[in-house]
Amino acid sequence: MALVEAREKTVVDSARTRVSIRKYDSRPISREEITSIVELAGKAPSAFNVQPWRFIGISDPATRAKLQEAAFGQPQVGEAPGLLVLTSDMKAALADLDSTVHPDMPQDRREKVKETVRGSFAAMTEDEQRAWGRNQSNIALGYLLLVLESLGYGSSPMLGFDPAAVRDILALEEHVEIPAIVAFGYPAESGFPQHRLPVERVLRFVA
Numbered sequence: 106m107a108l109v110e111a112r113e114k115t116v117v118d119s120a121r122t123r124v125s126i127r128k129y130d131s132r133p134i135s136r137e138e139i140t141s142i143v144e145l146a147g148k149a150p151s152a153f154n155v156q157p158w159r160f161i162g163i164s165d166p167a168t169r170a171k172l173q174e175a176a177f178g179q180p181q182v183g184e185a186p187g188l189l190v191l192t193s194d195m196k197a198a199l200a201d202l203d204s205t206v207h208p209d210m211p212q213d214r215r216e217k218v219k220e221t222v223r224g225s226f227a228a229m230t231e232d233e234q235r236a237w238g239r240n241q242s243n244i245a246l247g248y249l250l251l252v253l254e255s256l257g258y259g260s261s262p263m264l265g266f267d268p269a270a271v272r273d274i275l276a277l278e279e280h281v282e283i284p285a286i287v288a289f290g291y292p293a294e295s296g297f298p299q300h301r302l303p304v305e306r307v308l309r310f311v312a
């Protein structure tokens with residue numbers, strides 16, 4: 106892997122320290138680094154191992170400028186050395202179950218799993234499938250944000266954009282969902298201190 110392991114933070118430390126960073130220094134991020142980052146984000150689990158996430162790395166300045174406009178002018182979209190658009194494509198995922206059903210399963214079991222998966226999705230509307238894929242892709246988004254923090258990058262996940270405009274700019278089909286745009290780079294600010302609900306507000310035990 107091209108990444109420098111010595112600077113990695115643990116997952117626990119990354120969860121403790123991560124905040125949104127919207128300003129970055131000018132150090133560029135190579136395609137190799139982005140590929141390694143996305144490879145790690147793609148280690149996320151998903152139901153049936155369907156892995157509907159598809160990442161698009163943006164380097165072309167003209168495309169960036171258009172995306173910034175579609176993201177209501179958010180400066181980090183235009184300025185970040187790294188920019189990923191996270192999409193979820195259930196049609197592509199369901200058309201390629203051969204690649205996602207575990208290869209170590211015996212062939213007859215693989216066929217049964219594929220049938221079960223296809224059956225589950227046949228019972229859903231397209232909107233339900235899209236929502237399902239989006240939920241799974243958000244697991245990869247969480248991985249991505251922690252991986253970036255662990256590797257020393259600052260990141261800014263965004264939902265503040267017009268999805269129809271982003272689809273148009275990237276020539277994405279109508280069924281493709283866009284769970285987030287993520288800008289990242291080496292931090293040039295410390296961001297707001299982390300502010301979260303205390304654990305007692307989000308956890309209860311049932312005896």
Ligand SMILES: Cc1cc2nc3c(=O)[nH]c(=O)nc-3n(C[C@H](O)[C@H](O)[C@H](O)COP(=O)(O)O)c2cc1C
Pocket residue numbers: 123124125126179261262263264265266284285296297298299300
């Ligand atoms: C899915 C998602 C979408 C977000 N969209 C935006 C956005 O469009 N613009 C922005 O500046 N911040 C955006 N944020 C950042 C949140 O406001 C931020 O994560 C939250 O306030 C907690 O702050 P922290 O990340 O600094 O800890 C988004 C965060 C997430 C997870």
